[in-house]
Each structure stands twice: as structure tokens, then as C-alpha cells.
Amino acid sequence: MGYLLLAGAIAAEVCATTALKYTDGFSKLLPSLLTVLGYVVSFLLLAQTLRTVSVGTAYAIWSGAGTAVIATIGVFFLGEGMNAxxxxxxxxxxxxxxxxxxxxAH
Structure with missing residues (x-):
């Protein structure tokens, strides 16, 4: 169950970070609300994850997977370049x- 919650936390963080791209410095209401909501949901789910998964493992997966997915979204959907x-x-x-x-890691 902990890893399922962690997957939800990663998904929420990825959605929030993607929405952050469209906030225009938090001047656009809908993307700004999605960003804040996504990060709140992500941290709530991450906190629940820590009941059964060690903090080092959970944080490494959460931050690492989120970073890799966001970088991939940037390349494939946001026009960012890819190099070696x-x-x-x-x-x-x-x-x-x-x-x-x-x-x-336990």
C-alpha cells in the first residue's frame, strides 16, 4: 500500500510541476490553483507513505522519479531539447x- 501511495504522490507532484510551467509567475489563476493543490496532495500522500516506507527510500523514489518524469515531459511535450x-x-x-x-534501505 505504501508504494501505491508513493505512486500517487509522484503523480500529483508531476502534475503540479507541469502546471507550474503555465502559472506565468503565479499570475494565472487556474494553473496556480492546480500547482498548489498538486503539491498539497503530493505531500499528504508522501506523508502517508512514510508510515510503511523508510524516509530515505521514499524520498529518493519520489524526487528521482518526479525529476526523471518532468525532464521527459519537458522534452516530449514542452519543446525542451535533449542531449547526451x-x-x-x-x-x-x-x-x-x-x-x-x-x-x-529500511
């Missing part, structure tokens, strides 16, 4: 999260 350094960075984030989980 960016691709390597995303790959290293994913590898880092996997290694942390394989290390038996």
Missing part, C-alpha cells in the same frame, strides 16, 4: 533510485 548530458543525467537518477532500493 541530459539523457545521462536522467539515466543516472533512475539507476541511483534502483541501487538505493537494491541496497536494502
Amino acid at each position: 548530458a541530459k539523457a545521462a543525467g536522467i539515466a543516472l537518477i533512475i539507476v541511483g533510485v534502483v541501487v538505493l532500493n537494491m541496497g536494502g
